[in-house]
Amino acid sequence: MATATVRTASTSALSELERRMLRQMLLIRRFEEKAAEAYALGKIGGFCHLYIGQEAVAVGSLAALRDDDYVISSYREHGQALARGIAPNAVMAELFGKATGCSKGKGGSMHLFDAAKRFLGGHGIVGGHIPLAAGIGFAIRYKGGDQVCICYFGEAAVNIGAFHEALNMASVYKLPVIFCCENNRYGMGTAFERVAAVTDVVEHACSYDMAAELVNGMDVLAVYEATRRAADRARKGGHPTLLEVRTYRYMGHSMSDPLHGVYRTKEEVEEQRKRDPISQLALKLREGGVLDQAGLDALDAEVREEAEQAVRFADQSPDPDPAELLTHVLAD
Amino acid sequence: MATLTYRDALNQALREEMQRDPNVFLMGEEVGVYQGAYKVSRGLLEEFGPMRVVDTPIAELGFAGVGVGAAMAGLRPVIEFMTWNFAVLALDQIVNSAAKLLYESGGQVPIPIVFRGPNGAALQLAAQHSQAWDAWLSHIPGLKVVAPATPADAKGLLKAAIRDNNPVLVLEGEMLYNVKGEVPDGEHVVPIGQADLKRPGRDVTLVCHSKTVAVALKAAEQLAGREGVSAEVLDLRSLRPLDEAAIVASVAHTNRAVVVEEGWPHAGIGAQVVDVIQREAFDHLDAPVLRVTQADVPMPYNKQLERLAKPSPDRVVAAVRRVLYLD
Numbered sequence: 001m002a003t004a005t006v007r008t009a010s011t012s013a014l015s016e017l018e019r020r021m022l023r024q025m026l027l028i029r030r031f032e033e034k035a036a037e038a039y040a041l042g043k044i045g046g047f048c049h050l051y052i053g054q055e056a057v058a059v060g061s062l063a064a065l066r067d068d069d070y071v072i073s074s075y076r077e078h079g080q081a082l083a084r085g086i087a088p089n090a091v092m093a094e095l096f097g098k099a100t101g102c103s104k105g106k107g108g109s110m111h112l113f114d115a116a117k118r119f120l121g122g123h124g125i126v127g128g129h130i131p132l133a134a135g136i137g138f139a140i141r142y143k144g145g146d147q148v149c150i151c152y153f154g155e156a157a158v159n160i161g162a163f164h165e166a167l168n169m170a171s172v173y174k175l176p177v178i179f180c181c182e183n184n185r186y187g188m189g190t191a192f193e194r195v196a197a198v199t200d201v202v203e204h205a206c207s208y209d210m211a212a213e214l215v216n217g218m219d220v221l222a223v224y225e226a227t228r229r230a231a232d233r234a235r236k237g238g239h240p241t242l243l244e245v246r247t248y249r250y251m252g253h254s255m256s257d258p259l260h261g262v263y264r265t266k267e268e269v270e271e272q273r274k275r276d277p278i279s280q281l282a283l284k285l286r287e288g289g290v291l292d293q294a295g296l297d298a299l300d301a302e303v304r305e306e307a308e309q310a311v312r313f314a315d316q317s318p319d320p321d322p323a324e325l326l327t328h329v330l331a332d
Numbered sequence: 333m334a335t336l337t338y339r340d341a342l343n344q345a346l347r348e349e350m351q352r353d354p355n356v357f358l359m360g361e362e363v364g365v366y367q368g369a370y371k372v373s374r375g376l377l378e379e380f381g382p383m384r385v386v387d388t389p390i391a392e393l394g395f396a397g398v399g400v401g402a403a404m405a406g407l408r409p410v411i412e413f414m415t416w417n418f419a420v421l422a423l424d425q426i427v428n429s430a431a432k433l434l435y436e437s438g439g440q441v442p443i444p445i446v447f448r449g450p451n452g453a454a455l456q457l458a459a460q461h462s463q464a465w466d467a468w469l470s471h472i473p474g475l476k477v478v479a480p481a482t483p484a485d486a487k488g489l490l491k492a493a494i495r496d497n498n499p500v501l502v503l504e505g506e507m508l509y510n511v512k513g514e515v516p517d518g519e520h521v522v523p524i525g526q527a528d529l530k531r532p533g534r535d536v537t538l539v540c541h542s543k544t545v546a547v548a549l550k551a552a553e554q555l556a557g558r559e560g561v562s563a564e565v566l567d568l569r570s571l572r573p574l575d576e577a578a579i580v581a582s583v584a585h586t587n588r589a590v591v592v593e594e595g596w597p598h599a600g601i602g603a604q605v606v607d608v609i610q611r612e613a614f615d616h617l618d619a620p621v622l623r624v625t626q627a628d629v630p631m632p633y634n635k636q637l638e639r640l641a642k643p644s645p646d647r648v649v650a651a652v653r654r655v656l657y658l659d
């Protein structure tokens with residue numbers, strides 16, 4: 001695991017970064033809690049996969065990237081969308097299916113997009129977007145840019161052919177892609193070790209002669225650092241990296257699934273909550289004198305208000321015009 | 333007779349066929365420990381053990397191929413797709429292996445396999461998770477395709493599919509799993525290739541299958557009440573082979589038809605039905621045949637737009653009014 005030191009940053013810059021990351025993680029947590037409430041009220045429909053517990057992965061990794069880098073993700077992407085800087089209003093409105101949503105109400109929870117922010121979805125077929133990331137990397141290389149593309153997917157996607165095909169091509173073509181596997185141990189109700197012969201995802205990098213790192217996904221700074229190293233590698237030589245980030249989802253697979261079910265125990269979930277990435281960072285900042293309890297409370301109040309405002313905005317926003325049914329099937 | 337949900341009728345068919353034939357096994361994502369993503373396989377792992385109720389990785393192409401290979405070597409696999417949206421990843425094995433092996437081996441290698449799972453839209457699952465593949469899948473010689481609408485048909489057709497010596501695709505529906513109905517106990521097998529008259533009528537035939545049977549029945553109800561129109565509801569049940577005789581017989585009797593389906597209009601199941609009607613019942617027709625389908629767009633997430641996109645009783649009634657020249 002990476003050690004939590006940032007060589008290039010001064011202590012105060014580091015504190016500032018940590019503060020910012022704490023705020024983002026808190027915002028995602030509060031936003032997701034509001035989304036759960038709205039789902040229970042029937043304001044959000046369909047499949048809704050919450051990110052609670054995994055906040056450090058999106059926040060740490062995206063903090064290490066530039067605004068002109070590309071981001072692509074699976075259906076569990078609310079956290080990345082927010083960490084990327086898509087307005088909570090636009091994300092919540094999308095979950096509500098409203099015209100003001102970041103995909104105009106047509107995509108919903110699983111298909112968040114903001115092309116201007118180079119946030120290219122929100123994809124619902126497990127593993128289907130991993131080759132797309134390689135393609136984005138190909139385009140970057142083709143145009144001679146120094147951007148990178150980060151691609152988020154769950155550990156269960158590693159069992160799909162598309163993962164292996166994409167990693168091989170990314171390595172052969174030397175594409176600037178960071179494959180960020182969020183290993184939360186379960187794909188729906190199946191523990192990874194029940195369906196995977198190799199349970200350390202990082203090991204797969206050997207098959208494709210690719211750099212790889214195993215990262216503690218409950219430590220936001222560790223995620224930040226590992227992503228920085230991967231981004232450097234990509235920008236300099238166009239070398240892809242496979243990151244296996246060990247994390248944990250506190251909620252059910254989606255809002256229509258049980259919290260723990262038969263595949264894991266309540267105790268396990270409780271145990272994991274003790275490693276909570278937000279509490280850990282808050283504790284560190286308190287102990288380091290960067291943020292006292294009052295400051296922490298103020299931060300929390302601020303993001304709570306932001307999440308509540310997002311719900312109000314989504315509530316008050318209009319549905320798409322019925323004519324929108326027929327638009328966007330083909331480009332002009 | 334017992335009243336069962338569609339889900340439990342499928343469960344009963346699986347259980348009975350697994351008891352009857354030790355070569356039948358079930359494989360798919362979450363079918364075992366999790367008891368099925370939609371609980372169709374509830375209790376089967378306990379009864380038959382992990383050799384016959386097999387949890388897979390998320391690897392549709394892989395486990396579809398494992399199924400076909402097992403069928404080549406004498407087993408009778410039932411492969412569950414969590415939904416048919418994900419079966420698209422497995423299409424190579426379904427189309428290039430399962431559908432071809434008998435033919436390209438000159439009849440030496442039959443593939444007695446069932447691929448099953450929910451097809452079409454549920455509620456607000458958006459574009460990638462709301463697709464009806466009926467027409468795609470019915471296009472391929474070497475496959476049979478069934479799409480039961482009721483619990484009794486679900487049981488009877490799944491049993492027939494498992495006993496068939498060919499690859500049979502069973503299109504179920506997430507929105508159908510909770511539907512209740514009378515189901516005959518024990519040996520109840522519905523022959524593949526037979527349509528079923530779900531409601532007799534005089535003035536127009538509503539050709540439908542799967543979820544659109546309920547849509548057509550509701551429309552028939554409205555038509556009988558408000559318009560005094562007597563609509564006949566013909567449930568295709570099998571999409572390949574198609575019961576052409578039943579379609580022709582019904583249209584010969586009503587002289588008008590509307591075809592209702594969940595899929596997109598372009599090259600849809602309805603286009604195939606219209607071909608049968610114009611070819612075999614041309615002289616019986618008093619009006620052009622109309623079709624009610626999903627709007628020709630990927631499914632939107634927004635609830636209102638989704639409602640507009642789906643076939644509805646109102647749209648069927650409007651089409652019936654047109655073929656009866658009531659407008």
Ligand SMILES: Cc1ncc(C[n+]2csc(CCOP(=O)(O)OP(=O)(O)O)c2C)c(N)n1
Pocket residue numbers: 076124125126127153154155156157158184186187188253361390392414418421
């Ligand atoms: C090809 C495909 N098969 C099945 C599914 C249904 N499904 C959606 S998410 C999921 C589990 C994925 O787990 P993982 O990749 O670990 O991601 P996580 O949900 O844990 O973030 C499954 C089986 C799907 N969307 N796509």
Ligand SMILES: [Mg+2]
Pocket residue numbers: 154155156182183184185186187188
């Ligand atoms: Mg997972």
